[in-house]
Amino acid sequence: xARALFQVGMALExxxxxxxxxxxxYRSETVAKLDDLAPQINSHIKDCFEKLGKFSALRxxxxxxxxxxxxxxxxGEVIAEIGAEKxxxxxxxxxxxxxxxxxxxxxxxxxxxxxxxxxxxxxxxQYQNPQAKQQFLQSWLAQKxxxxxxxxxxxxxxxxxxxxMNELAQGLLSQQLMNEQLASKINITQTDLETYYAANKDKxxxxxxxxxxxxxxxxxxxxxxxxxxxxxxxDFGKLAKELSLDEGTKDSxxxxxxxxxxxxxxxxxxxxxxLNEKIFAVEAPAVLDEAIKTEKxxxxxxxxxxxxxxxxxxxxxxxxxxxxxxxEKRQDVQQDYIREMMDKYNVIIHTSVLKPSKAAGPESDSSxxxx
Numbered sequence: 203x204a205r206a207l208f209q210v211g212m213a214l215e216x217x218x219x220x221x222x223x224x225x226x227x228y229r230s231e232t233v234a235k236l237d238d239l240a241p242q243i244n245s246h247i248k249d250c251f252e253k254l255g256k257f258s259a260l261r262x263x264x265x266x267x268x269x270x271x272x273x274x275x276x277x278g279e280v281i282a283e284i285g286a287e288k289x290x291x292x293x294x295x296x297x298x299x300x301x302x303x304x305x306x307x308x309x310x311x312x313x314x315x316x317x318x319x320x321x322x323x324x325x326x327x328q329y330q331n332p333q334a335k336q337q338f339l340q341s342w343l344a345q346k347x348x349x350x351x352x353x354x355x356x357x358x359x360x361x362x363x364x365x366x367m368n369e370l371a372q373g374l375l376s377q378q379l380m381n382e383q384l385a386s387k388i389n390i391t392q393t394d395l396e397t398y399y400a401a402n403k404d405k406x407x408x409x410x411x412x413x414x415x416x417x418x419x420x421x422x423x424x425x426x427x428x429x430x431x432x433x434x435x436x437d438f439g440k441l442a443k444e445l446s447l448d449e450g451t452k453d454s455x456x457x458x459x460x461x462x463x464x465x466x467x468x469x470x471x472x473x474x475x476x477l478n479e480k481i482f483a484v485e486a487p488a489v490l491d492e493a494i495k496t497e498k499x500x501x502x503x504x505x506x507x508x509x510x511x512x513x514x515x516x517x518x519x520x521x522x523x524x525x526x527x528x529x530e531k532r533q534d535v536q537q538d539y540i541r542e543m544m545d546k547y548n549v550i551i552h553t554s555v556l557k558p559s560k561a562a563g564p565e566s567d568s569s570x571x572x573x
Contacts, residue, residue, distance in 0.1 A: 204234040211246065220250040255319050257299060257326060282343055284350075294339055298329050301338075307381065309528060313390075321521060383539050388531050390524065398527045399516050405526070406519045408512040410464040412481050415456035416471060417441060417502040418448040425493035425500035432489050438504050447499060456504070464511070471501055481505050 211226035227243045227250075251257075282289040302325050310318055329335050357363050399406065415438060419425050428445065432438055439455025446452040451470065460469035464482050467473045474496040484490065486508040494501040516523070 204230045204236055204239065207233060208239055208243065211243075215246060215250055218253075220254050224250045252319065253315065255303075255315075255322055257319075257323065282339060284343070284346060289343075294335065294342070295329075297342055298335070298338055299326070302326065308377075309525065310381070310385075313524065317524065324521075380536060380539070384532055384535055387535050388528070390527060390531070395520065395523050395527060396516060399519070399523050402526075403513060406514045406522070408514050410482055410509060410511045412462040412464075412486065412508045413506045414458055414462055414468070414481060415439070415442065415504045415506055416448070416451065416458060417446040417456050418499050419445060419502070420447065420499045422493060422495070422500050425502055428502050429489060429491070429493060432502070432504075438489065457506070471503070472496060474501075477501075477503065482508070 207226050207230035211223045211230060214220075214223035214226060224247055227247050230239065231243050279291045280288045281291050281294060299322075302322055305325070306318065306322060313321065329338065352358070358367070417425075417428060417438070419428065424445075428441055431441065439457075442452050442456030446456055448456070448470070451458060458470050462468050462478065462481055465478065468477050468481070471477060471494070475494050477494050480490055480494075481503065484505055486505045489502065489504045494503060
């Protein structure tokens with residue numbers, strides 16, 4: 203019987219019915235634990251969870267199956283309580299995953315299962331940080347208790363709230379319908395993505411960058427004297443600590459932590475008198491020959507390092523390419539489908555009513571849907 207249940211599980215998995223497949227694998231090992239089936243069941247359950255995109259469930263499933271001295275079910279630790287309700291670590295991870303699914307819902311239609319899961323895994327990485335997980339928990343708990351309070355105050359029974367909820371439901375359902383249409387009519391392959399990238403390489407350039415240090419003083423002559431001292435061999439960082447008026451950078455030898463991006467304002471200083479262009483016109487390391495006049499005073503600037511403009515690889519921008527291409531395709535499909543629905547429900551727009559006029563005539567011109 204255990205072997206028969208295992209075979210049913212494999213058939214369901216092959217058919218893409220992963221939830222039912224997992225159930226039959228569990229039933230198989232419950233009926234009888236067979237040494238030759240155990241590793242296969244573990245492997246198939248892992249595959250099914252991955253294909254479902256349920257990474258938090260997979261994590262705890264693997265922990266349960268590989269733990270030697272298991273004292274409680276993996277993820278069963280209680281991390282918060284709301285009255286009698288206990289929230290476990292597994293509950294939190296599942297909620298985080300649900301939240302990411304919601305965030306990805308607008309682009310899921312354009313992704314293959316593999317692409318979707320890869321993107322979701324990347325997004326889940328940020329929650330490996332305990333602080334990020336703690337912040338999500340605080341937000342989730344706040345939402346839960348506010349919802350309970352709203353129910354207690356019977357806000358859902360107020361006419362204005364019912365109206366708002368109806369409008370939200372309309373928006374949600376219409377968006378879901380559009381997502382289904384997009385999923386059925388848009389299929390983006392790896393070849394499509396690579397072709398789009400090759401045709402739009404100019405959109406995926408990383409601009410030139412530089413790191414700089416500075417010394418801020420009040421007087422132009424003092425700035426000229428400092429530049430001369432640096433040219434004669436004195437240490438820039440030491441002079442910055444002694445003379446710079448910028449309390450935020452002087453202790454670090456005048457170093458500005460943020461990078462300077464070619465064509466953008468210079469962090470801390472701004473872009474007075476074409477400073478950005480001057481930074482990228484010299485070879486690093488170098489001190490600019492002239493001090494720069496700004497609202498704060500006179501700036502002596504040293505270009506510590508520079509990186510040239512760089513073409514980003516397809517692997518680096520794959521998700522960005524996916525978003526850009528899918529948005530282009532999405533607009534075309536949306537417009538066509540909305541036209542189709544407008545025709546189906548006999549929508550007519552009276553454009554003359556929307557035009558400003560001093561005196562409205564006895565009759566208004568009607569026009570069909572504006573294409």
